[in-house]
Amino acid sequence: DIQMTQSPSSLSASVGDRVTITCRASQSISKFLNWYQQKPGKAPKLLIYAASSLQSGVPSRFSGSGSATDFTLTISSLQPEDFATYYCQQSSDTPYTFGQGTKLEIK
């Protein structure tokens, strides 16, 4: 199985900050990498698919990059509604594993 490792596991930041979360795959997954945002008690929401494509309706302050084994999610200017947990997921090969999550908290 492909292992997905996110860093950091938690992050404190302020409104207006630029934030980057990284995700590393245990083997090459080309660009089959997706990012989700989850708020407490809610279902995950797809933000980025295929490493860098913005899902419809997602604000442009979210962006993704990377290929093969190393990927990043960047939020250019944090807004109050962005404080949540973020997950990467590979869709290259089943099982389509998730990273362990990165909890983004208000500083």
Next chain:
Amino acid sequence: EVQLLESGGGLVQPGGSLRLSCAASGFTFNIYAVTWVRQAQGKGLEWVSAISASGGSAYYADSVKGRFTISRDNARNTLYLQMNSVRVDDTAVYYCAKARHQSGYDYWGQGTLVTVSS
């Protein structure tokens, strides 16, 4: 509007069985793969199982292989997860989600809670 509505969760004893359902609406169900993802309380997301649009191919996490069976009824726009020989560590909220052609899951249900306890 795309909607996914899970049902069938509840309390089940270890070793018991449960069947989850996910009723889909607002999209052409029979042309999309669909999946089950679970989340234990306070933990991360765990991919459980997926099924192709036709139902001809099914995939499972090692943790549920041989115990859970995914299926779909395209005439009823419904996804199922038959859970047999359940264990305490199967306790979680189970979400169904619609795949966007190997590029993530773009619509999710609200989740149904499964609690395995004696």
